[in-house]
Amino acid sequence: xxxxxxxxxxxxxxxxxxxxxxxxxxxxxxxxxxxxxxxxxxxxxxxxxxxxxxxxxxxxxxxxxxxxxxxxxxxxxxxxxxxxxxxxxxxxxxxxxxxxxxxxxxxxxxxxxxxxxxxxxxxxxxxxxxxxxxxxxxxxxxxxxxxxxxxxxxxxxxxxxxxxxxxxxxxxxxxxxxxxxxxxxxxxxxxxxxxxxxxxxxxxxxxxxxxxxxxxxxxxxxxxxxxxxxxxxxxxxxxxxxxxxxxxxxxxxxxxxxxxxxxxxxxxxxxxxxxxxxxxxxxxxxxxxxxxxxxxxxxxxxxxxxxxxxxxxxxxxxxxxxxxxxxxxxxxxxxxxxxxxxxxxxxxxxxxxxxxxxxxxxxxxxxxxxxxxxxxxxxxxxxxxxxxxxxxxxxxxxxxxxx
Amino acid sequence: xxxxxxxxxxxxxxxxxxxxxxxxxxxxxxxxxxxxxxxxxxxxxxxxxxxxxxxxxxxxxxxxxxxxxxxxxxxxxxxxxxxxxxxxxxxxxxxxxxxxxxxxxxxxxxxxxxxxxxxxxxxxxxxxxxxxxxxxxxxxxxxxxxxxxxxxxxxxxxxxxxxxxxxxxxxxxxxxxxxxxxxxxxxxxxxxxxxxxxxxxxxxxxxxxxxxxxxxxxxxxxxxxxxxxxxxxxxxxxxxxxxxxxxxxxxxxxxxxxxxxxxxxxxxxxxxxxxxxxxxxxxxxxxxxxxxxxxxxxxxxxxxxxxxxxxxxxxxxxxxxxxxxxxxxxxxxxxxxxxxxxxxxxxxxxxxxxxxxxxxxxxxxxxxxxxxxxxxxxxxxxxxxxxxxxxxxxxxxxxxxxxxxxxxxxxxxxxxxxxxxxxxxxxxxxxxxxxxxxxxxxxxxxxxxxxxxxxxxxxxxxxxxxxxxxxxxxxxxxxxxxxxxxxxxxxxxxxxxxxxxxxxxxxxxxx
Numbered sequence: 001x002x003x004x005x006x007x008x009x010x011x012x013x014x015x016x017x018x019x020x021x022x023x024x025x026x027x028x029x030x031x032x033x034x035x036x037x038x039x040x041x042x043x044x045x046x047x048x049x050x051x052x053x054x055x056x057x058x059x060x061x062x063x064x065x066x067x068x069x070x071x072x073x074x075x076x077x078x079x080x081x082x083x084x085x086x087x088x089x090x091x092x093x094x095x096x097x098x099x100x101x102x103x104x105x106x107x108x109x110x111x112x113x114x115x116x117x118x119x120x121x122x123x124x125x126x127x128x129x130x131x132x133x134x135x136x137x138x139x140x141x142x143x144x145x146x147x148x149x150x151x152x153x154x155x156x157x158x159x160x161x162x163x164x165x166x167x168x169x170x171x172x173x174x175x176x177x178x179x180x181x182x183x184x185x186x187x188x189x190x191x192x193x194x195x196x197x198x199x200x201x202x203x204x205x206x207x208x209x210x211x212x213x214x215x216x217x218x219x220x221x222x223x224x225x226x227x228x229x230x231x232x233x234x235x236x237x238x239x240x241x242x243x244x245x246x247x248x249x250x251x252x253x254x255x256x257x258x259x260x261x262x263x264x265x266x267x268x269x270x271x272x273x274x275x276x277x278x279x280x281x282x283x284x285x286x287x288x289x290x291x292x293x294x295x296x297x298x299x300x301x302x303x304x305x306x307x308x309x310x311x312x313x314x315x316x317x318x319x320x321x322x323x324x325x326x327x328x329x330x331x332x333x334x335x336x337x338x339x340x341x342x343x344x345x346x347x348x349x350x351x352x353x354x355x356x357x358x359x360x361x362x363x364x365x366x367x368x369x370x371x372x373x374x375x376x377x378x379x380x381x382x383x384x385x386x387x388x389x390x391x392x393x394x395x396x397x398x399x400x401x402x403x
Numbered sequence: 404x405x406x407x408x409x410x411x412x413x414x415x416x417x418x419x420x421x422x423x424x425x426x427x428x429x430x431x432x433x434x435x436x437x438x439x440x441x442x443x444x445x446x447x448x449x450x451x452x453x454x455x456x457x458x459x460x461x462x463x464x465x466x467x468x469x470x471x472x473x474x475x476x477x478x479x480x481x482x483x484x485x486x487x488x489x490x491x492x493x494x495x496x497x498x499x500x501x502x503x504x505x506x507x508x509x510x511x512x513x514x515x516x517x518x519x520x521x522x523x524x525x526x527x528x529x530x531x532x533x534x535x536x537x538x539x540x541x542x543x544x545x546x547x548x549x550x551x552x553x554x555x556x557x558x559x560x561x562x563x564x565x566x567x568x569x570x571x572x573x574x575x576x577x578x579x580x581x582x583x584x585x586x587x588x589x590x591x592x593x594x595x596x597x598x599x600x601x602x603x604x605x606x607x608x609x610x611x612x613x614x615x616x617x618x619x620x621x622x623x624x625x626x627x628x629x630x631x632x633x634x635x636x637x638x639x640x641x642x643x644x645x646x647x648x649x650x651x652x653x654x655x656x657x658x659x660x661x662x663x664x665x666x667x668x669x670x671x672x673x674x675x676x677x678x679x680x681x682x683x684x685x686x687x688x689x690x691x692x693x694x695x696x697x698x699x700x701x702x703x704x705x706x707x708x709x710x711x712x713x714x715x716x717x718x719x720x721x722x723x724x725x726x727x728x729x730x731x732x733x734x735x736x737x738x739x740x741x742x743x744x745x746x747x748x749x750x751x752x753x754x755x756x757x758x759x760x761x762x763x764x765x766x767x768x769x770x771x772x773x774x775x776x777x778x779x780x781x782x783x784x785x786x787x788x789x790x791x792x793x794x795x796x797x798x799x800x801x802x803x804x805x806x807x808x809x810x811x812x813x814x815x816x817x818x819x820x821x822x823x824x825x826x827x828x829x830x831x832x833x834x835x836x837x838x839x840x841x842x843x844x845x846x847x848x849x850x851x852x853x854x855x856x857x858x859x860x861x862x863x864x865x866x867x868x869x870x871x872x873x874x875x876x877x878x879x880x881x882x883x884x885x886x887x888x889x890x891x892x893x894x895x896x897x898x899x900x901x902x903x904x905x906x907x908x909x910x911x912x913x914x
Contacts, residue, residue: 210786213786215786215789267782267783268778268781268782268783269774269775269778269781269782269783270781272767272774272783275760275763275767276760276763276767276771279760279761279762279763280756280757280759280760280761282756282757283751283756283757283758283759283760283771284760284771285718285739286715286718286739286749286751286757286758287739287743287771287772287825288716288738288739288740288742288743288772289739289740289771290738290740346760346762346763347762
């Protein structure tokens with residue numbers, strides 16, 4: 001691989017690194033503080049989760065779901081009311097809310113997949129509908145989730161917004177770091193080591209399997225090089241987490257969603273069908289694949305994740321109001337396109353989309369630390385989105401196929 | 404006047420990794436019809452794109468001399484200003500606009516305030532008369548057939564004051580009648596002094612219209628053959644194109660037709676999906692035995708594709724009725740999936756639109772119709788998938804560096820092979836091939852015929868729908884003839900001739 005193809009392949013990763021370094025310097029390394037890095041993940045958890053679902057919609061042909069912000073609000077409202085008004089068991093609340101969001105998704109998926117209503121219009125209607133229902137359920141008020149010890153509200157918050165704490169392990173060691181004395185949450189760093197070792201082990205096993213069967217492999221240097229870089233990042237990041245409260249439970253939820261969607265899109269037949277529909281719907285249909293169902297599933301999964309996002313956001317903020325989730329859909333859509341998903345469908349990866357989402361997150365966080373107001377964050381976000389898509393289109397054109 | 408209206412000298416054009424044109428020379432005299440032939444990927448379209456400015460001056464090397472002056476076209480507009488108009492294989496018309504609007508698209512007839520519609524439609528009507536198109540200028544493009552759309556393209560060229568008309572595969576989607584009309588139109592223009600360059604795979608047409616034939620092979624000019632008498636031997640052209648003699652255009656095979664019937668259809672009727680009272684296929688019955696190649700002949704719009712697609716899991720039409728037997732067992736195929744599972748495969752005529760995902764790799768396309776065969780519990784085994792794709796690549800001699808290559812980067816013939824591989828992988832007992840050799844070169848055609856022979860040798864049944872009669876006569880055991888949705892004749896290939904087929908069609912028209 002020469003420099004040119006390397007840059008082309010990892011453009012967004014390189015952009016992310018550059019932007020990250022820029023903000024790290026510009027904020028006098030405040031961005032690198034453990035607390036900020038931990039919050040970077042938590043504050044953007046909803047984007048990461050939504051972007052996974054949005055990718056599935058976009059894969060089917062550049063279709064988007066405008067209703068997710070409203071669904072976040074509606075599900076958050078339902079959860080908040082169940083917890084505060086009815087004192088329901090938090091596990092039951094979560095299950096019911098996720099079930100409810102699946103129903104919302106099936107409602108939209110049915111119109112889009114089987115009746116062929118254009119997704120843009122159908123989800124625009126959903127955007128109004130669900131926002132309206134959400135506000136009605138909230139009775140135009142802000143509902144705060146009770147946090148008193150032992151209440152159902154507290155239990156609910158613990159499931160999403162607490163930090164993992166292993167007794168005996170996490171309180172035994174304090175060091176001086178970042179100009180203060182901190183308790184090192186060893187569990188976080190141990191998890192980092194486990195992930196790092198597991199990645200190396202999986203790579204070695206995979207290579208052995210391929211070698212045994214005589215299949216072509218990636219050169220060892222580049223493959224292990226990549227893994228080592230990832231391992232170093234994992235270790236560095238988990239070390240930072242260890243210095244600030246440990247592993248946020250929210251990170252585990254996000255990680256689970258991302259891994260599941262990465263697996264579905266890259267390894268399963270079910271995921272392959274989304275790419276096929278976006279690549280050529282007619283050909284896919286004539287290959288015996290139920291394309292209606294693919295659309296249906298895309299929007300069902302999108303709303304499920306929007307529901308999960310609603311719970312995450314409600315737990316993180318601790319309250320829900322009529323504006324909760326406003327313009328979340330735009331963040332998710334933006335992440336997908338910055339992350340290299342095609343606006344015409346048929347291409348894009350979960351990994352790329354994650355890079356896009358984190359890039360947006362870093363910009364947000366960096367600018368917040370610098371104390372720039374929201375307005376400028378919008379300007380920068382818009383600029384980055386435009387540049388990313390222009391770059392994508394232009395670079396694809398230049399290496400387009402010979403006519 | 405100069406001896407040549409157009410001279411292209413030492414044109415070289417490179418794409419990343421490929422030399423598409425290598426020192427190509429082309430000389431065209433005023434008022435002649437000059438044919439450009441060559442296998443797919445020989446560089447014909449690239450050469451014409453250089454000429455028209457689609458590839459702007461500076462991205463190629465060499466000189467273009469037109470009407471005695473050296474030209475450096477930077478855009479399509481530059482070349483059109485000089486009277487060079489190119490009509491592409493894929494028509495560039497907008498279905499929802501009228502004939503008149505399309506004709507002056509980007510070249511609108513302006514009045515004092517905006518577009519002068521009276522003038523637009525008046526002038527459109529005049530140009531339509533020149534090409535013998537009897538339609539109203541206000542008719543929408545989507546409401547006229549492909550043949551007439553091609554005429555609109557030519558009329559559009561006339562409206563631009565064309566001096567040199569370039570046609571890229573003008574007849575590839577036309578039936579014989581429309582093709583003949585189009586070629587005669589070109590001959591008419593020639594009398595009026597217009598120069599044309601025509602790219603075509605149909606050698607009989609070239610022999611009919613062309614005065615000079617330039618053969619390209621692998622990006623180089625091989626020769627320019629004189630065809631003043633319009634009676635050139637097709638084998639002579641083929642020799643230039645492939646660089647060897649193709650003594651036999653159809654591979655021989657042993658005719659081992661078994662008694663077992665693979666597919667039997669009786670009383671099959673299909674209605675149009677939108678105009679539901681219209682019968683597109685009307686009470687059609689036919690059968691294919693195992694080990695047999697059965698041909699379907701007919702004009703464009705005879706209902707052959709619609710018949711095939713409606714059998715293939717009702718992927719076309721409404722109100723489908725009739726009986727379907729596979730291996731003697733009566734079945735009802737309500738979805739494409741059930742058709743595939745019953746052992747049926749339909750290889751579409753429109754490989755780019757309905758067959759392949761151009762942006763995806765060969766491997767992914769190959770396994771698409773039966774992805775579960777390389778999966779375990781829904782998880783794809785990529786090693787197995789690649790092995791399968793490589794296997795078919797070897798078997799079908801697909802020319803590609805790797806099965807990870809995107810299908811869109813392949814030539815037409817190789818794309819067709821990938822499409823065949825996709826359906827062979829589905830392991831059907833009955834294959835319906837719809838125009839399997841459309842728009843592909845002679846060498847690739849031969850290889851596709853060989854694959855068909857292999858399939859029937861394994862005891863499978865093949866249905867071949869084709870608009871090229873010589874191909875049906877050369878390949879089939881039996882030939883059915885359809886016209887306007889009805890089955891009008893059935894004959895053993897040994898007794899069939901082009902005249903017999905045509906007269907069957909014409910006689911049914913009279914009824």
